[in-house]
Amino acid sequence: MQSEQQKGGSRWASTGSWGRDDSGENPEGSHLTTVEKGELRELFLLFTKLGFVAFGGPAAHVAMMRQEVVTRRGWMDDQEFLDLNGATNLIPGPNSTELAIHIGRERAGLPGLLVAGTCFIVPATLIVLAFAIAYKAYGSTPAGQSLLYGITPVVVAIVVQALWGLLKTAVKGALTAAVGAGALLLYLFAGVPEIPLLFGAALLVFAAENARRWWGRVAAMAPLGIPLGLLATVKAPAMGGILSIFWSFLKIGSVLFGSGYVLLAFLRSEFVGPGMLTGRQLLDAVAVGQVTPGPVFTTATFIGYLLGGLPGAVVATIGIFLPAFVFVALTGPFVSTLRSSPVLSSLLDGVNVASLALMAGVTLQLARETVLDPIAALVGVVALVLLLRFNINSAWLVIAGGVVGLAVQVLSSS
Secondary structure (H helix, E strand, O other), rough: OOHHHHHHHHHHHHHHOOOOOOOOOOOOOOOOOOOHHHHHHHHHHHHHHHHHHHHOOOHHHHHHHHHHHHHHHOOOOOHHHHHHHHHOOOOOHHHHHHHHHHHHHHHHHHHHHHHHHHHHHHHHHHHHHHHHHHHHHHHOOOOOHHHHHHHHHHHHHHHHHHHHHHHHHHHHHHHHHHHHHHHHHHHOOOOOHHHHHHHHHHHHHHHOOOOOOOOOOOOOOOOOOHHHHHHOOOOOOOHHHHHHHHHHHHHHHHOOOHHHHHHHHHHHHHHHOOOOOOHHHHHHHHHHHHHOOOOHHHHHHHHHHHHHHHHHHHHHHHHHHHHHEEEEEEEEHHHHHHHHHOOOOOHHHHHHHHHHHHHHHHHHHHHHHHHOOOOHHHHHHHHHHHHHOOOOOOHHHHHHHHHHHHHHHHHHOO
């Protein structure tokens, strides 16, 4: 049986409305009810906290959100969470930010969508802006290696815990297990990009589960953002200055699928090729986006500041994240329709299992590249035990990991 919190969340998803009580009647005037204000306050506090402590990239962000909204708060179950996460892979933009926006919409409608997304983005944006100001003033980025030394093993442990919980829901039988394993192998050993894996898995499961029903017919499904793909070939019009910066990042946010490495390719083409940035500046910008918490797309804030000062940072950030809010608002109402359809739900099953395969692949690569000595390995093992045995809040573990990293750095230099 659903908890009252889950019923509250599904109420928003089913009505898509703002300013209604549980009976469906409008409350007095147009003011938010006490319950609605409480839900928005919960979203504000949760995603502001995650915006400050969500290190480790999209896979870690997804893991932290699952712990908060599924395990700790019971706002939704694993299937609902997986469906929202799978839906983010069908549209362009930063996946973990779009997941936060989806959760906000499910919890509190349009106001929740805006609150959750904004609160997840703003803390990371402010931190990256501080780095950009220091970089432009002094020509170097503040060192973050000692911090990451302790945080990275904790991030690996958080993702492993999430994978363990989500796999039991995503793997529905031999077919999805085989598709997930195949996606993981193709990603790790053949270097197949994320988008072909996600949509290939979706279509494979769709075809296999509906072969008899759809024999002799062809079904096709394109993500919402693909028709906008032509934008990627359009150069910024001669608007000059701030407007050109905004257009460039709006274009990237509207068409970009994939990881931060794909973002790097887009940024190189847009800014290094025309000579607006040097290759070294671009790498420093991406490094800051990865070292700091929150979405890697805050790299846009750094580049915007280098190109146009504070106004450039603001318009770059708005430009790259604005499409995510629009895409989630447009596609959010259809996620439950996909799941309830006996034909189309197989698309989500394929995307879900491939998404987890990608999370597993990224985690293996991260562990292999960063957990290089016994102390780091011990931090990761202890964090995993605490998560599995005691369900400790991942935010505190991230902070503790950072403290351990700084302590090790101090001791090794003394």
